[in-house]
Amino acid sequence: MLFNSIDFAIFLPVVFILYWFFTNHNLKLQNLLIVVASYLFYGWWDWRFLSLILFSTLVDYTIGVLLSKEENVTKRKIFLWTSIIVNLGFLGFFKYYNFFLDNFKTAFTFFGGEISSGSLHIILPVGISFYTFQTLSYTIDVYNKKLEPTNDFIAFTAFVSFFPQLVAGPIERASNLLPQFYIKRKFEYSRAVDGLRQILWGLFKKIVIADNCAELANQIFNNSGEYSGSTLVLGALFFTFQIYGDFSGYSDIAIGTSRLFGFDLMRNFAFPYFSRDIAEFWRRWHISLSTWFRDYLYIPLGGSQGGMWMKIRNTFIIFIVSGFWHGANWTFVIWGLLNAIYFLPLLITNNNRNNLHIVAEGKFLPSFKDFIKISVTFSLTVLAWVFFRAENVTHAFSILAEIFSPSIVESPKFFDLKIFALLIFFLLIEWVGKSYHHPLHILDSVKSRLLKHTLYLLILFVIYFYGKNDVTLDFIYFQF
Numbered sequence: 289m290l291f292n293s294i295d296f297a298i299f300l301p302v303v304f305i306l307y308w309f310f311t312n313h314n315l316k317l318q319n320l321l322i323v324v325a326s327y328l329f330y331g332w333w334d335w336r337f338l339s340l341i342l343f344s345t346l347v348d349y350t351i352g353v354l355l356s357k358e359e360n361v362t363k364r365k366i367f368l369w370t371s372i373i374v375n376l377g378f379l380g381f382f383k384y385y386n387f388f389l390d391n392f393k394t395a396f397t398f399f400g401g402e403i404s405s406g407s408l409h410i411i412l413p414v415g416i417s418f419y420t421f422q423t424l425s426y427t428i429d430v431y432n433k434k435l436e437p438t439n440d441f442i443a444f445t446a447f448v449s450f451f452p453q454l455v456a457g458p459i460e461r462a463s464n465l466l467p468q469f470y471i472k473r474k475f476e477y478s479r480a481v482d483g484l485r486q487i488l489w490g491l492f493k494k495i496v497i498a499d500n501c502a503e504l505a506n507q508i509f510n511n512s513g514e515y516s517g518s519t520l521v522l523g524a525l526f527f528t529f530q531i532y533g534d535f536s537g538y539s540d541i542a543i544g545t546s547r548l549f550g551f552d553l554m555r556n557f558a559f560p561y562f563s564r565d566i567a568e569f570w571r572r573w574h575i576s577l578s579t580w581f582r583d584y585l586y587i588p589l590g591g592s593q594g595g596m597w598m599k600i601r602n603t604f605i606i607f608i609v610s611g612f613w614h615g616a617n618w619t620f621v622i623w624g625l626l627n628a629i630y631f632l633p634l635l636i637t638n639n640n641r642n643n644l645h646i647v648a649e650g651k652f653l654p655s656f657k658d659f660i661k662i663s664v665t666f667s668l669t670v671l672a673w674v675f676f677r678a679e680n681v682t683h684a685f686s687i688l689a690e691i692f693s694p695s696i697v698e699s700p701k702f703f704d705l706k707i708f709a710l711l712i713f714f715l716l717i718e719w720v721g722k723s724y725h726h727p728l729h730i731l732d733s734v735k736s737r738l739l740k741h742t743l744y745l746l747i748l749f750v751i752y753f754y755g756k757n758d759v760t761l762d763f764i765y766f767q768f
Contacts, residue, residue: 289332290763291541292494299329304548308475315472319446322549326451330415333455337413340378345448347374348423352430352437352444364431371427375420382413383616415455417613421580423448426462428584435463443469452545456538456763458556458576465553473550483547485728490540492747494763495755497714498533501526503756504702509677512687517696520687521670522703527677528670529711532561534764535574540726559722561669562647564661566630567640569669577613581606596636603635604628614676619684623675630668646722710754 289295303325311317331338351371358364426447429435438444447466453459508515508523515523539556546553560572570578589602604625611624634640647662648654654662671688678684721727731740 289329291538292491295332299325300545300548307549313472313474315470316442318473319440319442319469322446322451323442323449326446326449326454329451330449330454333414340413340416341419341449344375344378344420344423345445347371348427348448349438349441349444351427353439355427355430356437368427368431372424375424379416379420382416418457418459419448419454421459421577422462425459425580425584426466429462435466438466440470450546450551452542452549452551453553456535456542457574458539458542458554459580460553460576461580465551468551475550479547479550482729482732483544485731486540486544486547486726488544488744488747489726489728490537490542490544492751492755493533493537493540493714495751496533496710498530498537498764499756500707500710500754501530501533504704504707505530505677508702509679509687512683512690515690515701516698517691517693518698518700519702520691521696522700524670524674524677524687524691526702526707528561528666528673529714531673531676531764532557533714538763543726555725559646559718561666562662562719562722563665564643564647564658565634565639565665566627566668567634568643569665570627570631571644577610581610585609599635600632603631607631618681619675619678622681622684623672626672626675630672649723652720706754710750713750 289299303321307318307321311321327338327341330341348371351367354367355364358367426435426444430437443466446469447460447462450460450465505523505526508519509527512520512523536557543553543556554576556574556576558572558575560569563569563572586602586606589605590598591602592599607624607628608621609624611620611622611627614620614623631640634642647658674687674691675681675684678687717727721730724730728743731743734740
């Protein structure tokens with residue numbers, strides 16, 4: 289079920305009414321309703337894969353219980369690795385089986401051999417990369433005794449399958465989300481209003497920004513051989529705003545929807561395109577994944593505690609694994625590697641934590657120095673996105689070769705004035721609200737109801753008249 293569909297527009301208010309008015313504020317009934325609603329939400333796409341979520345839930349719930357009763361170090365490690373192998377095993381089979389098989393066949397042929405084996409027609413379950421990491425966080429935290437294991441199976445099932453963030457995050461930690469299912473929740477009007485505002489902004493990002501940019505980005509990337517370097521730059525820019533509007537838009541809708549039901553999810557995006565260096569960008573982009581890898585991979589590998597060589601090694605591991613997490617294609621690995629190379633000078637010079645606060649905080653305009661830093665960081669990010677969007681490595685390099693050719697000075701095609709006006713409006717709202725968790729939260733400080741409702745109506749007007757409203761345009765991260 290898509291957030292930008294009529295189905296969800298009916299589903300959400302029905303669940304909301306049942307949740308607040310027909311459960312009599314009974315915690316167990318509310319959690320049970322969330323489980324039923326979440327399974328219906330996911331099963332709307334393909335009910336067959338509900339068994340995967342249920343199996344993963346049963347495995348990690350059982351292992352959590354076993355860990356609570358076991359003090360033997362060896363047995364505890366066996367339980368932990370059982371969870372890791374089962375969860376990553378499912379993820380590896382559905383997401384990477386054909387990738388590894390094809391690369392094995394290629395390598396075998398390269399050394400003079402020949403192997404005959406057919407790829408499987410495997411359907412990738414939506415959201416498997418997200419809920420797999422979410423359940424793993426529970427098992428790892430229980431193993432490390434950072435979290436008490438739960439005996440409430442309904443609450444745990446609700447945590448794993450919570451429908452707002454089930455298929456594209458944020459990837460919640462058990463330590464943050466699971467305890468919220470134990471606490472009695474009450475409806476708060478101000479919280480719900482802010483949730484609706486964040487949903488509105490998320491829909492604007494997806495329907496107006498992402499889907500309009502997607503139409504042009506797809507046209508350019510799918511026919512890249514026909515266009516000049518200047519047009520390909522436009523294509524990369526369109527994709528840059530498409531992926532941000534699409535993914536952060538999903539996160540906004542997920543977080544806003546959760547607030548309607550009394551839950552607080554972690555922030556997933558913090559205006560990353562206003563970053564002054566790559567380190568700051570990665571503190572602001574897909575925060576739930578970046579911090580997951582930091583806590584469950586980077587720190588266990590030694591983090592920054594060793595010498596410079598260990599820091600460099602661990603940084604490259606994190607970025608490459610992050611790239612591979614996104615999909616079974618070498619383009620994602622190179623995208624991760626390229627970001628690691630961007631990050632390296634900051635790490636070596638110990639400048640990777642210089643920009644911890646939002647740029648130009650309390651000011652309308654950035655300094656000239658900050659403007660140059662933002663421009664350089666944004667340009668490097670756009671360049672890396674070419675690999676993320678390209679069909680394969682050859683396709684990516686052919687696009688970059690044309691971009692860095694004399695055709696870069698030709699007049700570009702697809703210079704759509706409407707799109708650029710929408711992007712300017714979008715960036716202006718984001719810039720003004722950059723000090724808040726989402727830009728429309730700034731309206732809390734606006735006393736004029738007329739001004740507030742005028743802005744709401746303006747955004748709705750733009751969504752209605754300029755949004756694509758095409759539910760065939762899935763959220764990009766559904767494929768990851």
